[in-house]
Amino acid sequence: MPTTLITTPTFARHADRPWQILKEADAGPRRLPTAELLQHAAEADALIVGMDPITAEVMDAAPRLKVIAKHGVGVDTIDMAAARTRGIPVVCAPGSNSRAVAEYTFGLLLSATRSLTASHTEVAAGGWPKLFGPELHGKTLGIVGFGRIGRLLAGYARAFGMELLAHDPYVQGDDIRAHGAEPAALDDLLARADAVSLHTPPDPSGAPLLDRARLAAMKPGAVLVNAARGGLVDEHALAELLGSGHLGAAALDAFSTEPLPADHPLRMAPRTLLTSHMAACTPEANQAMGAMVAEDVVRVLAGEAPHHQAR
Structure with missing residues (x-):
């Protein structure tokens, strides 16, 4: 046997x-x-x-x-x-797991923009905060990687009235447009999007797709969501840019080292939602x-x- x-x-x-x-x-x-x-x-x-x-x-x-x-x-x-x-x-x-991950990703985006977990933490501790965050309607979502998950996410975002940009070198522009998104080069997407969601495998070289320079080039106040792979993002640079206020928020379900080390800078970064690589867990x-x-x-x-x- x-x-x-x-x-x-x-x-x-x-x-x-x-x-x-x-x-x-x-x-x-x-x-x-x-x-x-x-x-x-x-x-x-x-x-x-x-x-x-x-x-x-x-x-x-x-x-x-x-x-x-x-x-x-x-x-x-x-x-x-x-x-x-x-x-x-x-x-x-x-x-x-495409639908599970796409639904979870949209939940991360909504929670990060409206500070849902921050409010919960304060209310549970006895506080009663009134935390403001932007509406998603009319905002631009940039989707990096337009396969099954990216396309499902695009549908959820359209239902909320969001504008869509999509970058995927392996998908034809007409195919992207057919799903209600505008094809865009990566750097153009980062400069224009109010929120960016990653749905692409890491580079075989191990280099982050969003390195310090690309993170710094994102639209001021933008939100980053990563429910794909941790190696896609320079996590130390992300923590610094959240601390400086350049980025509005980040919601992450994947990290370069898992479980997340106790001394990882993202643990202390402001306006950050961290979950334990569970987007596919349905x-x-x-x-x-x-x-x-x-x-x-x-x-x-x-x-x-x-x-x-x-x-």
């Missing part, structure tokens, strides 16, 4: 079906703490992982490994070149994501081609 090692704690957390798929196919599912992966890698015919870094070292320690499944969408934590060299397919769950997304990767693991272990192979 093959063995499927599962290191992501959220697999099948709110749905039995993903686990059942593996058990019914005799795929040998077994949960394993991430810290023990390298120690037990030799036992794995399949891996189902979350944010774990799956390096060439991990693959070399797993001579039986036939498939790596990302319990999610982005595969930037997996050494894709090493997997290709070793002939190990990498599968993921495209579209499974029961609906959890079921869809788990079922998609479980089914592809079963296919590969049976010698069949997966339906959702990452490239």
Whole structure:
């Protein structure tokens, strides 16, 4: 019987079906703490992982490994070149969490602009603040990355009467316009948008998309929302620009180091909303994501081609 090692704690957390798929196919599912992966890698015919870094070292320690499944969408934590060299397919769950992330992102935007969490904190402590924040109607939202999530977010923003700019070098301008947004170069978008939301993978080089210069070039008072990847933003520069008042607010669900270190400057930055990389955490997304990767693991272990192979 093959063995499927599962290191992501959220697999099948709110749905039995993903686990059942593996058990019914005799795929040998077994949960394993991430810290023990390298120690037990030799036992794995399949891996189902979350944010774990799956390096060439991990693959070399797993001579039986036939498939790596990302319990999610982005595969930037997996050494894709090493997997290709070793002939190990990498599968993921495209579209499974798009609506969850888009809804959450809009919630971050609304909360950041209207200081909802700041008001809650003060009221819970006995205060009664009257915190002012701008209406979203008539404001311009810049969406960086116009795939499934960006397009859903655009629909929510239009319902609030927002104007839309979108930057995505892989999407044609006519396609962007068809979804009610104006195509824009990144630097133009940053200069014009009242709020910017990131929905793009990080640069393979590790360099932040929004470095200090680009953050400083954002429209004064603008709000930054990041529910994608922490490596997209120079977090120290962001904290400084929030402190100086150049940026109006930031709402972040992803960070370059997770969990967020105790001494991280964003912990003390003003007008900042920080959440624990939970945008995709809905029961609906959890079921869809788990079922998609479980089914592809079963296919590969049976010698069949997966339906959702990452490239």
